[in-house]
Structure formats: C-alpha cells, structure tokens
Amino acid sequence: MSEGPWPIVSLGELIATIEAGASFRCRETPPEADEVGVAKVSAVSWGRYDENESKTCLNASRIDPSLLIQKGDFLISRANTVQLVGACVIVERVTKQVMLSDKTLRIQFTEPSLKPWVLHYLRSREGRNQIEALCTGNQESMRNISQKSIRQIQLPLAPAEERDRVVAYLDQQLSRLQASIEIFGTIQAKLKQARASILKAAVEGRLVETEAELARVNGIQFKSGGQLLVEISSIAKRRNQGMNMEASGHDEQLEIDGLALPIPPEGWSWTTMNAIASTVRNGYSGKPTDQGPVKILRISSVRPLSVDHTDTRSLPGIISDYGKAIAQNGCLLITRYNGNPNLVGVMGHYRSQDPVVHPDKLIRVELTSEMIRPEWIEIAFNTGLTRSLLQKRVRTTAGQAGISGQDVKSMPVPVPPTEEQIRIIQEAQRRFSVLDQVEATVTTSLARCGNLRQAILKRAFRGRGGS
Secondary structure, X not given: OOOOOOOEXXXXXXXXXXXXXXXXXXXXXXXOOOOEEEEOHHHHOOOOOOOOOEEEEOOHHHOOHHHEOOOOOEEEEOEEOOOOOOOEEEOOOOOOEEEOEOOEEEEEEOOOOHHHXXXXXXXXXXXXXXXXXXXXXXXXXXXXXXXXXXXXXXXXXXXXXXXXXXXXXXXXXXXXXXXXXXXXXHHHHXXXXXXXXXXXXXXXXXXXXXXXXXXXXXXXXXXXXXXXXXXXXXXXXXXXXXXXXXXHOOOOOOEEOOEEXXXXXXXXXXXXXXXXXXXXXXXXXXXXXXXXXXXEXXXXXXXXXXXXXXXXXXXOOOHHHHHHHEEOOOOEEEEOEEOOHHHOOOEEEOOOOOOXXXXXXXXXXXXXXXXXXXXXXXXXXXXXXXXXXXXXXXXXXXXXXXXXXXXXXXXXXXXXXXXXXXXXXXXXXXXXXXXXXHXXXXXXXXXHHHHHHHHHHHXXXXXXXOO
C-alpha cells in the first residue's frame, strides 16, 4: 500500500451510489441511430469506452433511459477474465444510445473530481492486486467482483489541490506513453498486413520466379504441377474423387461448388485435397484428463501456419493405444470445430519428433507423396481462394462452428512444381523471419511501456507525482 503521507481510505467512503445494469435479449450487432444498445463487457476493457462494443436491444418494453451511458460516467466491469475484471473507464464520448449491461457497473462519487484519481489508482499494480484478490470464481475465463468488494478496495487519498496536480502529471505522462503504444500498434497492424501479402504472393506465383520462367531463361525442361499430379494419382491408384484437371484431361476445368477455378500460374495445376492425401481423419473422441503419460493436443494448439505441440492435456495408457489418432512429425492438422468461426478450418504443420494424440475436433491430413511439401499445403490451405471457399462450408450448431472431413477433401489447392514449392517455402520463411524479428522488438517495447506505465503510477500514488 502507499508509502506516502496521504491517508488510506476505502473506496466505499468515496462512493455515493453504484448502479447495476440488466440482462437483455439482443441482436449481436451494434445499434443503429434509432435503436438502443447494450454494452458488452469489452466496451470498458481496453482503456477507453468503446460504444461500438455493444449489442442491440430487441425488447423495446425493457428499454430503461436511466441505464443509458452518458459522457463522464465512471464504468467498471464486474465480470470478465482475471486480468480484465474490474477494468474501468471514464466515458469521453457518446454518439449511440447504449445501456449498462448486467456485467457493467456505474459508480457515482461523492465528488466528481475523484473520478480520475480513482481511475488511475485502479489501473495501478496496487489497485489491480486488490481487485484480483477480491474477485471470485474458479475459472480463469470468468471472474466476478461484487459491489461490496469494490467498496472494500483501499487507496491513498491526497488533498484536493494535490490530487489535481498528480492527475495532471499522470495525464501528461500517460498521454505521451499512449502515443508510443499506438505507434507500436500501427507497426503490428502493418506486420500483419505484410504477412498476408507474402502469403497472397506465394499462392499467386509471384513470390519467386516460377519454374516455367527459369526453364525458358535456361533452356531446360521442368516437371510441371500437372505432371506431379499424374504421378501422385498413380501412387494413389487413381482415387475415385478429386482428380485434377491435368491428370484427367486438359479439356476439363476443375469446378468447386459450381465455381470454375481461375487459371493457375504457368506450370501450376489445381487439384483437391482428396487427390493428394492418403489420410484425412478425425481424432480421438474420448475425454482427456489432467494427468496421464500420453499427451493429447488441445483444439487451441492449431492456428494458421502453426501447431503448438506443448499445448496439451493427458490420457492414460501408452501412445500406441491411440493408433488411429496419432499426429507425427510432418502431418497437417486442421481445426474441425471451434467457438470462433474464423478459427474453423485453419491448418498447421506438426513439427515435432514426439508423437501426440489429436482430438476429434482436429482433422489429421497425411499427404500421399513427398513431391508435394506439407509446408506448401500449409500455406495454400490458409490463404486465398482455398481459405475463402472453406469458410463458406462452415456450419454453426449450438454455438459451435464446424466443417467435415468431406469438406476438407473437396477443397482445391494449387500445385506448383516441387522445386518451386521449395523455393516459395524458403522465401516465405526468410521474409517471415525478418518480420518475426521486428515483431519481437515491438513486443518487447510494448512490455517496457507497460512497465513504465506502472512505474509512473507507483511514483504518483506514493506521494511523489507532480512534484
């Protein structure tokens, strides 16, 4: 607690009233000009009130003008993750009619000038420590803090004139810091755009010179993607589904969902996952445990272009007990179900020498031939036309979005010559490596900004701010 000369008071001594919101039947989109919304908890989570983080109230009879959020309101979340419960804002701007939800509280203070003082203190490490100690709930994803607990928070209280000086000091210092944070945020957004541009260029044949271009320059022959597919279809004994244009005749045009696919880059060919995969299989459907010698991946382990082989739970027995659901180095994993539709159907390449069980909500893909590199399929499946077509197949049931193995099998993927695949993979990895270095620097800088913010707050609330 404060080591300064100021007295310590409970927050309850400074509060006149705490108003709670209510629960409403809503449409998930923000309200239009003539509609009334309900604030999501995320409206107060990120430092500033965001009225667009709201839903539209569908029951006009329950609209309560007294619950409408106004400019100058002090809002605090009563329910969120352990890191965000108790997040608070002072509303700076209001253009929409948005009501308090049952997870958002409005605090009225005995003196309006107390609001910025309390806001800064609750955002300090000392304030956050108290909030996290007072909140209840067993799950990290949802903690609650009661009105009674909020009133119990202890904080230093400077005299009015000194409070004004400290708040002015904090506003000045934190405003400068926020400007730096926003610059780093812009850099992060540009890094994300750069990654997307690299992937787009890769699947459109623009990242490296094509084999066809090199062959013309050097006067040599090359094995096209279509020729690869003919060889692969022979290896797979001409599977009945998914034969590509080149393998089944130059006059045919591959279509998916009634859509004629665009002409691929020279030397490339379209095929389907079914034509190049020896295995497309769901995983183990049993319930994992917290202890056991066998590791099973969590659904969250698979993200676009990555698999976190350490993101696991446990199973009993030995790994061979789960033979049909074992992911080994080099296989591809796809999310079959997820609560977030944007994460359904994303693919990652499993890169670990330690075999692991994959759950039923992850689809395992093994390729028929090394002539098609898994690193290439990982790029192609997460990008461009293949990704957009798969997203159209996503179906939502009981709050879970999903696809089927058949959806995966029918997806088109472009196939360049093998040597071109390798060059694309190497060039993409080289460019990603540069971006990774920049991103690591930005992440470190943002962490330093967070530490500096807490140092500024600590100095202020120990009686040395504004001096």
